[in-house]
Amino acid sequence: MKTETNNLITLDQFKDKNYGVRGTAKRDELEAGYETFKIGALLHDARLEKGMTQEELARKVGTSKSYISKIENDLKEVRLSTLQKIVELGLGGHLQLNIKL
Secondary structure (H helix, E strand, O other): OOOOOOOOOOHHHHHHHHHHOOHHHHHHHHHHHHHHHHHHHHHHHHHHHHHOHHHHHHHOOOOOOHHHHHOOOOOOOHHHHHHHHHHHHHHHOOOOOOOOO
């Protein structure tokens, strides 16, 4: 069965059309929101990979289950120092950051 692909666009084309090109306020807001969401999703996946509950992770880090949940669900932004503590003390990992210009 042959499928039509004429209406397909890339994610960047969709964002350009609906949020403007990179550097516009609306697009920058979208991209910043995605980065915050991505941190929570990465923490969630890493926690599950370690077989830990939010409560177990919170206990290891010295915070509350509610706080871990809020970070994972993009309801609260996490400070860099706290993120490092969660990754290193709680998950036994290493936090790596990079800057793209």
